[in-house]
Amino acid sequence: MSYTIDELMVVTLAREFTNETRAFNGAVSFVPVCAYLLARRTHAPELVWAASSIAIDADPKAIPESTLSDGLWDGAAMLSGSSYDFWSFAQGRRYNTFAFRGAQMDAYGNVNNTVIGPYESPKVRLPGGGGMADLGCMLPLIYLWSTTHDPRTFVEQLDFRSGMGWGDGGDDRARLGLPGGPQLCVTNLCVFDFDPGSKRMRIRSLHPGVTVEQVIEATGFELAAPEGEVPATPEPTAEEVRILREEVDPTGARLREFR
Amino acid sequence: MTGHESKLRTLEEAAELIPDGATIGIGGLSMNGAPMAFVRTLARRRVKDLTVVAVVAGIPIEWLVAAGCVRRVVSGLVSLEGFGLAPRFRAAVQAGQVEIDEYSEHTLICRLQAAAHRLPFVPTKAGLGTDMLKLHPETLRLEHDPATEEPFVACTPLPLDFGIVHATEASTRGNVRVDPKLIWMDGEVARAAATTIVTVERIVPEATFVAAPARTTYPRFTVDVVAEAPWGAYPTSSFPRYGYDGDFFRSYVAAHTSPEQAQQFWADRIDGPERHGAFLDANGGARTLLAIARRTS
Numbered sequence: 001m002s003y004t005i006d007e008l009m010v011v012t013l014a015r016e017f018t019n020e021t022r023a024f025n026g027a028v029s030f031v032p033v034c035a036y037l038l039a040r041r042t043h044a045p046e047l048v049w050a051a052s053s054i055a056i057d058a059d060p061k062a063i064p065e066s067t068l069s070d071g072l073w074d075g076a077a078m079l080s081g082s083s084y085d086f087w088s089f090a091q092g093r094r095y096n097t098f099a100f101r102g103a104q105m106d107a108y109g110n111v112n113n114t115v116i117g118p119y120e121s122p123k124v125r126l127p128g129g130g131g132m133a134d135l136g137c138m139l140p141l142i143y144l145w146s147t148t149h150d151p152r153t154f155v156e157q158l159d160f161r162s163g164m165g166w167g168d169g170g171d172d173r174a175r176l177g178l179p180g181g182p183q184l185c186v187t188n189l190c191v192f193d194f195d196p197g198s199k200r201m202r203i204r205s206l207h208p209g210v211t212v213e214q215v216i217e218a219t220g221f222e223l224a225a226p227e228g229e230v231p232a233t234p235e236p237t238a239e240e241v242r243i244l245r246e247e248v249d250p251t252g253a254r255l256r257e258f259r
Numbered sequence: 260m261t262g263h264e265s266k267l268r269t270l271e272e273a274a275e276l277i278p279d280g281a282t283i284g285i286g287g288l289s290m291n292g293a294p295m296a297f298v299r300t301l302a303r304r305r306v307k308d309l310t311v312v313a314v315v316a317g318i319p320i321e322w323l324v325a326a327g328c329v330r331r332v333v334s335g336l337v338s339l340e341g342f343g344l345a346p347r348f349r350a351a352v353q354a355g356q357v358e359i360d361e362y363s364e365h366t367l368i369c370r371l372q373a374a375a376h377r378l379p380f381v382p383t384k385a386g387l388g389t390d391m392l393k394l395h396p397e398t399l400r401l402e403h404d405p406a407t408e409e410p411f412v413a414c415t416p417l418p419l420d421f422g423i424v425h426a427t428e429a430s431t432r433g434n435v436r437v438d439p440k441l442i443w444m445d446g447e448v449a450r451a452a453a454t455t456i457v458t459v460e461r462i463v464p465e466a467t468f469v470a471a472p473a474r475t476t477y478p479r480f481t482v483d484v485v486a487e488a489p490w491g492a493y494p495t496s497s498f499p500r501y502g503y504d505g506d507f508f509r510s511y512v513a514a515h516t517s518p519e520q521a522q523q524f525w526a527d528r529i530d531g532p533e534r535h536g537a538f539l540d541a542n543g544g545a546r547t548l549l550a551i552a553r554r555t556s
Contacts, residue, residue, distance in 0.1 A: 027289065027315075027340055054441070065505055066340035068289040068315075070498045081441045083368050091365075091384060114361055119394065125352040125359065127344060130315060130336035133363035134385035161390040168388075176387045177409045256341055 001238050005188050006031070006147075006254050008207060010244055011236035012186050013099070013143060014038040017047055021141075023097040024050035024086075026131050029067045030254040031145050031186075032099035037248040042240060050095070053131075054080045063253035091138045093179065098135045099143040100163055104155045107200040107221040108172075109144055109165025109182030111136070112158040119160055129162030136164035140180025147257045149187035151220035166199035188258075190215050191233055195224035202226045205233040265431040266485045270535060273456050273486040274300040277421055280330075282310040284371070284452055285319045286424030286445035289340055290503040293319050293495045294425040294458045296488035296535045302326035303530060312419060313337075314367050314444045318495065318508075321347045325525055329357050333417070335364040342508040346515035363391055366399055368447055369414035375450035380413035387412060422452025425492045426476065427500075429457055430465040433479035440476055441498055449477055458488040460497065488535055490548060501551045507542060 003011075013035035017023070021044060025033050036049040037059075051058035055073035064071030073079065080086050089095050102111030103126050111132060117123030136142060142165065146153055165182045167173055173181050185192040185201060189210045192201040202224035203215055212230060216223065236244075274297065277283060287293025298319045308330040311323055317339045323329045325347045337345050337359075351357040362370070369381040380400070386392050387410060392399050400413040424445040427438040435457050437445070449455045457477065462485070468475050491497075494507040507528075514524035532538040539548065 027336065027338065030341075054443075065342060065508075066290050066503075068291070068340055069503060070291060070496055071502060073498075079439065079441055081439070081443070082446055083444050086443075087365055087368065114390075119390075121355065122353060125349045127338035128334060128336040128359075128361050129363055129389070129391065131364040133389045133391045134365035134383070136389070137384050137387050158390075161388070164388040172388065177411075178384065178387060253341075 001235060001241060003236050003241050005207070006258050007236055007241055007244055008233065009145065009147070009186050009188065010034040010038060010254060011240045012191060012233055013145065014042070014240070016143065016184060017044050017097070019044050019046035021097050022048040022095045023099070024053040024095055025067055026053065026100065027066070027068050027127070028257070029099065030063060030257050031147070032143065033063060033067050033072070034244060034249050034254050038240065038244050041243050041247060050080065051076065053086050056080065062251045063249050065253070065256070090135060093138070093140065096139060097141045097143070098139040099145060100132050100136070101145050102132070102163060104153060104158050105144060105146065105185070106155060106158050106165075107223070108167060108169050109142065109185060109194065109201065110158060110161050110167065111144070111163035111165065112160045114160040114162045116159055132163030137178050142180070142182040144182055144185035146185065146187045149189040149218045151218060154219045154221060156221040166194060169199040170197070189218060198224055200224040203230050205231050207233045208235065263432050266433040266483065267431045267462065268484050268486050270296055270300040270458070270486045270488055273297060273484050274304050276454065276456070276484065277301060277306055277309075279307040280309070281420045282312065284312040284419040284422040284448040285316060286422070286448045287313070287316060287319065287492070287495055288443045289315050289317065291496050291498060292425055292441070292445070292492050294423045294491060295319065295493055295495055296491035297423050297456065297458050297486065298322055299529065299538060300535070302328055312367070312417065314364055317345045321345050322529060324348050324351050324357055326530065331358040331360055333360040333362065333367070335362055335367055339508055339512060343512040346512065346521070361391065361394065362399075366391070366412065366414050367417070368444055370398065370417035371444070371447035371451040373414055374416035374418040375447060378416070380415050382411045382413055384411060417451065419448070419452040421454045421456060422448040423456045423458070424449050425458050425497065427459060428461050428463045428467070429459040429482070429485040430463060430468060430479075431485065432465055433482035433485055434465065434468040434475055435459065435477040435482055435485070436468065436474055437476040438474060439499070440474070442476060449481065454483045455481060456484040456486065457482055458486045458491045460489055460491060460500065462487050490539055491535070493539065494542070499553050501548070502553060504542070504547060504551050506547070
């Protein structure tokens with residue numbers, strides 16, 4: 001089966017979702033949006049997805065330039081109209097799944113989308129954490145992704161912790177009374193999961209053709225030892241790729257994240 | 260309905276109310292439903308030293324920063340979404356010309372709710388373990404529940420001098436309808452403000468509200484000023500009547516690859532036109548509006 005890296009990443013993420021997944025999305029979230037829609041069209045028809053965190057059970061014909069725009073809401077069964085509609089379901093864990101990314105990520109799945117450099121005099125001012133600082137704390141199932149697996153993105157020390165992953169590692173989240181934590185990080189080179197004790201990232205699978213050495217070289221922090229031999233990331237099926245290309249994202253909006 | 264005081268003002272009269280140094284909250288959610296006609300009118304006044312509170316916004320902050328109106332931005336997210344980073348905002352922060360007081364969406368909503376309810380704080384789990392709490396030790400206090408010892412964040416009130424939101428229709432008495440009722444954080448912005456200004460697509464008779472009272476969104480005693488601005492959210496959307504103008508955002512971002520082009524774009528398409536209608540004309544007029552209009556059922 002011929003496929004591209006964006007398709008492998010979407011399919012890999014989609015396969016993590018189930019009929020119990022109750023998700024929503026934030027800004028510039030093309031990869032997870034595609035993954036929710038793909039999962040719902042394949043193995044998880046009961047999956048809940050609120051487009052832009054607003055449009056529940058939306059079924060858009062195509063994905064627009066903004067994953068927070070009303071272009072994503074077509075076919076929804078409910079439009080959430082107030083902040084109460086959303087935040088009570090998020091903090092109350094009626095929703096259970098959130099995916100986010102950042103300009104920097106650390107070994108514990110904490111994320112920076114605020115500044116590069118010092119906060120007061122930044123070298124680069126980024127858009128801001130938005131809902132990350134909230135939802136990283138509230139949701140039990142956190143998924144991370146990155147289309148730029150390099151040492152500038154995967155860093156030992158964040159310049160600013162905008163979004164909470166496993167915090168300082170170990171039982172840090174539990175001590176703060178926060179549920180669950182990051183489950184996976186899907187990158188353009190591999191899939192990371194988290195060591196159950198230290199909560200540091202480790203390689204779960206390598207995308208076809210990628211070596212352990214390549215991943216180590218592209219990662220700015222030390223990885224936890226993997227559990228046994230590292231397998232290859234399972235490839236997408238022809239049917240998954242067809243549905244993604246033809247039904248979920250016919251205009252290729254997801255490629256905005258791969259420029 | 261004679262004898263009642265009219266709250267109807269022009270955009271220009273409404274913008275005149277905002278003094279230098281005011282703290283203003285701006286409604287809308289990213290590409291959706293921002294009171295852009297008011298923002299542009301305010302930017303053209305060159306009011307100074309504003310503190311601008313916007314939970315998730317891009318283009319309103321861009322224009323106010325470009326006009327030199329802003330001292331401090333209080334926000335969770337400032338971007339132009341899939342179109343790119345907010346270029347004026349980013350440059351101004353990096354040059355030290357504008358302060359950014361970053362909150363998260365929910366801590367900001369909680370602070371506005373605390374102001375609206377006149378409570379000492381509203382609690383949330385948001386922000387625990389993040390650096391955002393370190394930025395705001397006084398306004399986002401790490402506390403522990405006395406009974407259970409569970410940690411939480413106490414978000415203190417953020418009162419606004421002015422809250423500005425866009426809506427579908429209003430009467431001159433100040434009853435306001437957002438139809439359908441998608442208000443997101445606008446409810447908090449309107450309620451946390453000492454003075455609430457609402458721009459609307461159209462003015463309708465008071466009888467419209469009496470005929471369908473369950474569909475009134477903001478009651479007249481909470482609305483101070485109403486200004487009519489058809490297509491008043493442009494270039495953001497006003498669901499379901501019109502979508503955002505993707506062409507505008509694409510060309511806005513493209514123009515910011517050079518300072519000369521950016522200045523030209525600002526002068527020709529945003530700051531130059533005096534009245535709201537002239538502004539719409541400068542951005543393609545009827546052709547643009549027909550392109551973004553949605554078929555409604």
